[in-house]
Amino acid sequence: MRPAEPAPAVRVEVERLALEGRTLMEGLVLDLPAGRTTCLLGPSGVGKSTLLRLTAGLLPGAVRSASDGLPLDGRIAWMAQSDLLLPWLTVEDNLLLGFRLRGARGGEFARARERAGELLARVGLAERAHALPHQLSGGMRQRAALARTLVEDRPIVLMDEPFSALDAITRHRLQDLAAELLGGRTVLLVTHSPLEALRLGHEVRVLDGAPARLGPPLRPPGSPPRTADPALLALEARLLEELAGAPRPTLEAAA
Amino acid sequence: MKMTRLRPILIALGLLAAWQTLTWATGVPPYILPDPLRVARALWGRFDLIAAHAATTALEILLGLVLGTLLGATSALLLAASKRARDWVLPVLVVSQALPVFALAPLLVLWLGYGLPSKVAMAVLIIYFPVTAAFFDGLRRTPEGWLELARVMDARPAAILWRIRVPAALPAFASGLRVAAAVAPIGAVVGEWVGSSSGLGYLMLHANARMQTDLLFASLFVLCLMALLLWYAVDRLLRRLVAWPSEPLHPA
Numbered sequence: 323m324r325p326a327e328p329a330p331a332v333r334v335e336v337e338r339l340a341l342e343g344r345t346l347m348e349g350l351v352l353d354l355p356a357g358r359t360t361c362l363l364g365p366s367g368v369g370k371s372t373l374l375r376l377t378a379g380l381l382p383g384a385v386r387s388a389s390d391g392l393p394l395d396g397r398i399a400w401m402a403q404s405d406l407l408l409p410w411l412t413v414e415d416n417l418l419l420g421f422r423l424r425g426a427r428g429g430e431f432a433r434a435r436e437r438a439g440e441l442l443a444r445v446g447l448a449e450r451a452h453a454l455p456h457q458l459s460g461g462m463r464q465r466a467a468l469a470r471t472l473v474e475d476r477p478i479v480l481m482d483e484p485f486s487a488l489d490a491i492t493r494h495r496l497q498d499l500a501a502e503l504l505g506g507r508t509v510l511l512v513t514h515s516p517l518e519a520l521r522l523g524h525e526v527r528v529l530d531g532a533p534a535r536l537g538p539p540l541r542p543p544g545s546p547p548r549t550a551d552p553a554l555l556a557l558e559a560r561l562l563e564e565l566a567g568a569p570r571p572t573l574e575a576a577a
Numbered sequence: 578m579k580m581t582r583l584r585p586i587l588i589a590l591g592l593l594a595a596w597q598t599l600t601w602a603t604g605v606p607p608y609i610l611p612d613p614l615r616v617a618r619a620l621w622g623r624f625d626l627i628a629a630h631a632a633t634t635a636l637e638i639l640l641g642l643v644l645g646t647l648l649g650a651t652s653a654l655l656l657a658a659s660k661r662a663r664d665w666v667l668p669v670l671v672v673s674q675a676l677p678v679f680a681l682a683p684l685l686v687l688w689l690g691y692g693l694p695s696k697v698a699m700a701v702l703i704i705y706f707p708v709t710a711a712f713f714d715g716l717r718r719t720p721e722g723w724l725e726l727a728r729v730m731d732a733r734p735a736a737i738l739w740r741i742r743v744p745a746a747l748p749a750f751a752s753g754l755r756v757a758a759a760v761a762p763i764g765a766v767v768g769e770w771v772g773s774s775s776g777l778g779y780l781m782l783h784a785n786a787r788m789q790t791d792l793l794f795a796s797l798f799v800l801c802l803m804a805l806l807l808w809y810a811v812d813r814l815l816r817r818l819v820a821w822p823s824e825p826l827h828p829a
Contacts (some may be wrong), residue, residue: 400729406722409821410744422740423732456822474730530736 327397329477329508331356331389334376334428339369341385346372350381352510356389356476359501359509359546360539361523363516365565369534370512371482377510378480381450388478399476403483403524405467407455412452414438417470436474441469461492468496479504481511485518501547517563520554522546528565610649611791618799619791625627626780631799634774637693637765638807641700645757648701649708650750656709657716658738678702686772696773700764704757711756715749716742746787751815758811764803 331561332354339347346369354377361432361510367469375472376384376401407416421431440516441462442448443461445465455463464485471479484500486494513519519526520542528537584624593613600612607615652670654663682699705820719742727737769778777796784792 365711378725380728396731398729399724402722402726404722406726407739408723408744410747419726419740420730420732423727423730424738425733425736454821490759 324506325477326475327477328390329357329506330392332377332394332478332508332510333387333389335385335387336371336373336376336383337385339372340564343531350534350536352377352536353524354508354510356508357506358524359504359522360525360527361513361519362512362527363514363519363561363565364529364530364534366514367530368529370514370529371561373529374480374482374510374532376514380569394478397476398478398480399471401467401471401479401481401484403486405455405463407463407466407470409455412454412465413447413458414432414442416443416455417473419470420474437475438473441503442466443470444503454531461488461496462487462497462516464492465499468500468503473489477507479511480510482549483512483514486514493518498547499527502559516558517555517564520558520561521550526561528561530565542567588691608788608790611612611756611794614800615791616794619789620795623792623795624719625797627777627796630775630777630796631803632779633693633764634762634778634800635803637696637700637768637776638761638803639691640697641704641764642757642761642811644682644808645701645704645761646708646727646754649705649753649757652705653712653716653746653750654707654738654766656713657742674706680763680766682771683743685768692770696765696768700761703760703764705754707760708750708753711753712746712750715746718740718749719745747819751819754815758808759804761807762800766800768782 334352334354336347336350338345345425352360352362352373353488362370362373369491372381375381377386378398379386379394380400388397394456407413408419411460414435418431418434421434426434439451442451445468446471447462447465450458450462455466458466465485468484471481474571481500485496488496497518511519511522519535523541523542524546525541530537541553542548542557594611600607602612603610611619639692652666656667678699681702685695685698689698723741723745724737727741732741757823766777766778766781769776770782773779777800781793781796781800784790784796
């Protein structure tokens with residue numbers, strides 16, 4: 323499902339971000355290439371989610387710009403780790419939440435409903451359109467959340483560990499589905515799984531250190547979703563070692 | 578399954594038996610403590626009288642509940658929607674709760690007269706705070722994730738209130754309403770005790786003064802029954818209204 327409008331490249335610049343007196347980021351620039359998926363890896367607590375929230379505009383303190391010079395507001399869709407489905411709405415109504423919240427009516431709403439129906443079919447939930455979230459399994463709920471993110475049809479999609487609460491098999495299937503449905507959009511996907519990053523990202527970036535620094539973009543061969551073949555798994559092992567042995571001051575001093 | 582259905586009946590029978598035994602063993606005169614049979618006879622023999630007074634009380638309770646709930650819900654919405662309302666009204670609301678509502682009953686009768694309005698006002702006063710506090714609390718505790726999602730979706734502020742914050746607060750509102758349903762009869766009866774010409778509270782007061790203790794107990798029984806019925810009706814209605822698990826599926 324290609325986006326309705328062309329996806330711009332996005333740049334996020336953080337001059338300095340401090341939290342409780344601790345400098346979290348300083349002079350950091352994140353570039354998201356247009357129509358590509360960028361995966362952000364890094365140890366927990368380093369500020370991956372913070373960087374994503376800065377990009378989403380949920381936190382102040384970053385200068386955000388798009389390559390087409392237009393403002394980013396209204397062009398971003400967000401998917402969090404928890405599905406954030408409203409428990410009193412059916413799956414279909416949850417998909418249409420954004421349109422209801424913006425007060426869409428008439429033709430616009432009818433088109434959104436049609437699109438919601440198509441997306442529900444794509445994520446395999448057509449039969450459950452009128453179920454309430456608590457009647458679905460965790461994997462189904464996350465698929466519904468993915469569909470809701472895409473109903474918005476926004477050129478920029480930000481995903482914060484969207485599959486981390488799922489079992490391995492469900493996660494694998496959802497990754498394939500997401501890669502397929504997100505094609506053509508500028509995507510930032512925060513994850514703690516090197517394999518997920520390598521399977522889904524056109525570019526993989528590692529955020530590490532204090533204040534956090536972004537590593538150079540890693541571009542695995544082939545296009546996502548990549549199969550977990552030996553070459554990719556070897557790359558995963560290397561990334562994992564790098565993340566685990568991340569240079570910490572005390573360790574460095576000891577060596 | 579069978580036991581859970583039988584249990585309330587068994588408890589009631591046990592209490593009645595204990596009551597009967599107590600009156601029989603102590604031999605207290607019926608004007609101090611009438612036995613259950615005497616109360617049943619009073620209930621049967623004076624049913625028309627009790628029913629007429631019960632109708633008054635029921636009307637007071639229902640009107641008080643409806644008005645108190647409307648007023649409480651409106652206040653909570655106002656507090657949630659406007660920071661100015663929070664800053665100016667919330668302290669007043671909290672201070673007003675330090676005032677014993679019962680102490681106001683004579684004043685209400687003085688101001689609003691012996692009829693229905695003073696009793697309804699009493700019930701409204703007693704219901705207002707639990708409803709407002711519970712609903713407002715629910716409105717304040719909207720899971721952050723839902724609000725952030727709405728922000729990224731460019732939601733209009735009014736839509737966030739009506740489509741997310743209000744439904745999310747319904748479980749809390751329901752707890753407030755359950756408390757209100759339980760205390761509404763107290764408000765009405767206290768109002769009747771202070772000054773009235775009809776109602777179960779009035780009937781009980783007079784029966785007491787004339788040593789018609791059996792009539793007093795019969796009225797009390799009807800009042801209890803009404804309070805229980807009201808509570809169950811409200812509870813059933815709320816269960817239907819809030820048909821989702823009250824905890825968010827994932828803490829956001």
